[in-house]
Amino acid sequence: MSRFRRSAALAAASLILTATVTGTGEAATPASPPPVSGPVIGAYYAGGNSAEYPVARIPADTITHLFYAFSTIEQGKCVVQPGAAADFAALAELKREHPKLRTLISIGGWGAGGFSDAALTTESRRQLASSCIDLFFGQYRGSFDGIDLDWEFPVYGGPSEITDRPADRRNMTLLSQEFRGQLDRLGRQCDARFLLTAALPAGRLQTDGPYDPAKSFDLRALGRVLDFVNLMTYDMGTGFSTVATFNAPLREVAQDPLGQPMRRWNNVLGAVEYYRQHGVPADRLVLGVPFYGRGFQVRQAGQDNGLYQPYERTFDVGGWRNIQALLKDPAWQQHWHPVARSPWLYNAAERRFASFENPESIGIRARTAERNGLLGAFMWELSQDDAEHSLLTAMSAPFRG
Template identity: 25%
Template sequence: MKLFVTSLVWLFLFGSHSAFAESIRAGYFPFWATYSQSYHVTDIPAERLTHVIYAYANITEQGEVALGDKYADVDRIYENDSPLGGKRGSYNQLRQMQKAYPHIKTFIAIGGWSYSKYFANAARDPDTFARSAANFVREHGFNGIELDWRSPVMKHRGQPANWQQREQYFTLIKATRAALLALTKETGQEYGLSVTLSADDQMMEHWPLPEMQLYVDFISLLSIDFHGSWNDKTGHYVPLNAPAGELSVGAAITRFNALGGQSDKLVLMIASQGTSWQGVSSPGVGQPTKGVPLGSWDNEQTGASGVFSQQDIQRFTKDPSWQQGFDSKSKTAWLYHPEQQIWLSYDSPQGIDAKLNFAQQQRLAGTALWTLPGDASGSGSVLLQIHQFDAPWQSIWIDSRQWLIAGFISLAILLSLLMAYRKFKPAKQEAPISLPDLVSLIEQGAHNHQDVPEPMQQMVQKLQSWQQQALAIESNTEPARDILPVWQQSRSVEALHQELVSWFSRQPGVKSASVYQGDRQLAASDDPQHGEDSQSIQLLLDDLDACVLQLQVSPEHNHEGHYRQLTDQLGQCRQYLMQLCRQPQLLGELHAIAQSKDKLRYIKAERGYSGLYLDGQAEPSYILLRLTGIKLYFDNQTLLQVHRSWLVNPNRVVCLEKLQKGKWQLRLDCGDVVPVSKSYLQWIQELFPQWWSQSA
C-alpha cells in the first residue's frame, strides 16, 4: 500500500506544471475568433500552454490603450456572467481560466496591423501610454503586455527609415516596464512584458535589439505571412530555409543573433494556417496567379484572403482530388487542386517538426502558436505536436491521466477487496483467494458467488458500478441517443441548428436537412430540384427567429407514424431553444439595444449575427440575437422591419426613395441608405406616409 501511495503522489507531481521548468508555449487568441470562428476562451487547451496572448487592444489618437472590440472583450455575456453589469466578455473568461489553471499567464497584445495607427503618437509621449497600459492591465486582470507595433522605424521593406522612432520605441519599452514595476509594488503581483519583431532583415536591423531585450521577458518573432495575397506569384507561407535574399525562418534567426539578439529571449511563432492562390496552372513556387480564393473565414463582405485553417487543410489532405507534396529544402508542404487550379502552402507535421528541432538547436525561449482558433483538434493539432516535442512526458500525462488514475483507483479497490476478503473469510477456508482469482470473480459477477462474504459482495458491486461509469466516460463510441442531450451541450443558436441538421440527416428516409430563416406561414411543398422520388417537408423550428427546418424525404417514408418520432424530437428542441433565449445573454443584448437606441441607425443581419450600426462607431457592434427575435421586444416606432435583413430606426429616416427596376430604399439623416423589400412597402407607406411625401 505504501508503494501505491508513493507512486500516486509521484504521478501527480509528474503531471503538475510546477514540477519542471518549461519553455514558453504561447498561444494567440484574436478577439474576432468569437465572431467568425465561433471560438471562445473556454475552447482554449490551457493545459498545454504557458501563456495566452489576447489580440488586440487598440491605441487612441491621444496615445492611450483602449479596448480593441468592446462587445467581444467586455460586453458579451457568457454562462455565469451578470446580465446587469459587472465583469463579462472574453476578458472575464480569461480570469476564470486562470482560476482553473493558475500556471497560465495572460498577456494583452497592443497594436497589430489594424491597431498600430497611433503607436507613433504613443511613442512621442511614452509616460502617458505606459500609465494607461498599466491601468488597463490592472483593470482587466492581465498578467502582462505585448507591444506589437507594425512596425517602427520602417513599416515596409524598401521604405525610408524613420530613425527617430528607434529611440522613441526604446523609450516606450522602458516606460512600459517601469509602469509595470510600479504596478507590482501596488498589487504584489509580477507582470511580464514582451514585444514582437519583424522577421524581415531589412526592418529588423533598424530596431534597438541589444537595448530593448534588457527590459522584456521575451521577443516573439513574426514568422508568419512570408507570402500571401499581396504576391502575384506563389510562394511558401513560412519556409524554414530559402534562397539568399528571400524571407525564411532560418535567415531571420541568424540575422537576429548577428544584431546582438539573445536566442534565449526569442520565441518562434508557428502558424496553424496556410495561404493559397487561384489560377495556378501547375504546382510549385514562383507560379503566376490570378488572385486568391475565399479562405476558411472569408465571405463576400470581408473579401478573399486565401488563408485556410489547419482544420480545412487536414480535410483537403484526405481528399484524393488534391495533389500533395513536400519541399525538402524549405521544409514546407503544399497542396494543389488541378481542376480548381488552387495551390496552397502550409506547415505539415514534418515541417513543424523541422522548425521545432531548429528552435531547439538555436536554444530559443520557446514557441507561440498563431492562432489557437485556426488549429485542428485531436491528433492533428499543431499545439499538441508542439507540446509533445517540448514536454513529452507532461503531454503523455495529460493524454493518459484519466486512464492512469482509473487504473490506480481500480488497483486500490482490488487491494481493499482482497484485505476485506481475508478479514471476513470463513474460518474453515485453508487459503485466501488470490488476486487473479478475485479479478476473475469480479468479471464473472462476484456479487452472485456463494463463497464471497456479504461485506465483500457490496464492495464488489461498488467496484463494478465504478467500472461501468469509468467506461462510459472514457468510451470513444457514442451510444444511440436522441437529439436533446446533444443540443444541451451547445452554447449558441447556430450550434444548435447545426446539431439539428446533422441529427435529422441521419434519420431513415431523410435525404437532406437544412435550416433557414423563413416566413411564419409555412406549408409542405414539392421541390422539383430533388426529382419525383422526394418530397419537401417544412417545419417551424423557432418561433423567436422564424427558423425553418426543411427535410427532403422519400415518399415511402412520408407517413404519420414515421415522423411522429421526429416531430416529438423537434418539440424537445424548441423547448430547449426557448430556454436558451431566456438566458442572461438575451437580456444583456436587449439592454444594449435599448441603451443605444438614440445613436442607433439600423440593425443588419450578418452571417448568423446582428450588427448594430451606431453613430460614432466605424464598425458595427455584433450580438447573437437575430432580427425577428429583436423585433418581438420593440415596437414599430423604435425599430421598423423594412427588409428580411434590416431593421431601421424610424426616427433617423428622411424619406422613401424609388429606384430603377421597381426597387425602393430609405435614406437616413446620416446619409446611409437602407433597402426596402416590396413585401414591406405598402405597410411602410401606411405607417409613415410622410416619408412618401418627402420624397416626392
C-alpha cells in the same frame, strides 16, 4: 472586490508610475529583466472569435502563455472592443483554474494605428503606458500577467494608411522602456512579476517592398528590455511576394527567385540567426509557427506544381481545419519540399497553390527551436487548430519533456 474597481494599492502604484522620471524628463532606463524560466508554449487568441471559440475551450493544460489579441490605441490610450470585458472575466476564471498559466494583453496587430503618435514624446509614451496599465491591471485586475507590444511596423513596412516616422525606431525602444519601468514599479507595489514582450517580424517583403527588421527596431536594445520576443517566423510568402512561395520555409531554398540578401534571411532559421546577430539572445526568442495557409492563383503550373510561379491573385486558404478539408479533396495534390521542410497543395484544374504547415512540419520547427536553445514556440492563432489540437500538440511536444 469587483474586478471593475481598482484596489487602493493599484491606485497608489499608478500615482507613482506617473511621477517617477529622471531629471531630464525621460523615464529612467530600467534594468534588464531576469530570464524567463522556460519553456514558453505560447498561443495567440483572437478575441473576436470568442463566440465560436470561447475562452473556456483554451487548452490551458498545454500552453504556458496566452496572448489576447487585440487591444488598440485611440487618442494615445489603450482601448478594447465591445464585448471584451466578458472575455477578460473568463480569462480571470481560467487563470484561477490554471494558476501556472500566464496571460498577456497584445496591443496593436496588423492594421492597428496610433503607435507612432503615442510613442512620439516622453509625455505621450507615459500616457499610453499608464492608460494600458490602469485598464488591464486596474479595471480588469486579475485577467492579465503582462503586456505584448505588436507594432506593425515602426518607420516603414506597415499598411500605407498607418502613420510612421523615421523616429519610430528609437521611440519603440523608449516606449518599451516606459512600459518596462511602469510594469516593474507596479510589480513591486503588488508583489508580482509582470511580463513585457513584443511580436517582431521576420518576413522580408512588406508594403514598401524589401524590408529589414533592424531598420524598424533596435533589436539589441529590445533584447535587453523585453522578457522575450515572439519572432513572427511566418508571412514570408504573402501578397507582397512576386511568386507563389512558402509561408514559413525552414531554410533558404536555392530555387527561390527572391534576391539576395533578402533570401538568406527570409526563412525560419535565417530569421533566428539574423536576430541573434543583432543582439537578441537565443533564450529570449520564441519561435512562431502559422496555423493557417496562404494561397496563390498562379498563371501556370511550371516545373514544380505551382511553386515559385508568378500569380494573378492571392486567395484565403484559412486555418488548419479548412486545410484538412482540402487534403481530402482529390483535386488538390499534396507535395513536400525537402529543404523548406514544408508541404504545399496544388489544384491543377484551377491553377491554385496553397502553402501550409501540418503536424510534421510544425514538429520539425519546434524541435529545431528546442535544439537551438530558443525559449519556446508560439502560434498564430489558436482557434485555427482542429478539435484534437493536432498542431498545438506537435508544437508543444519538444518542450514538454
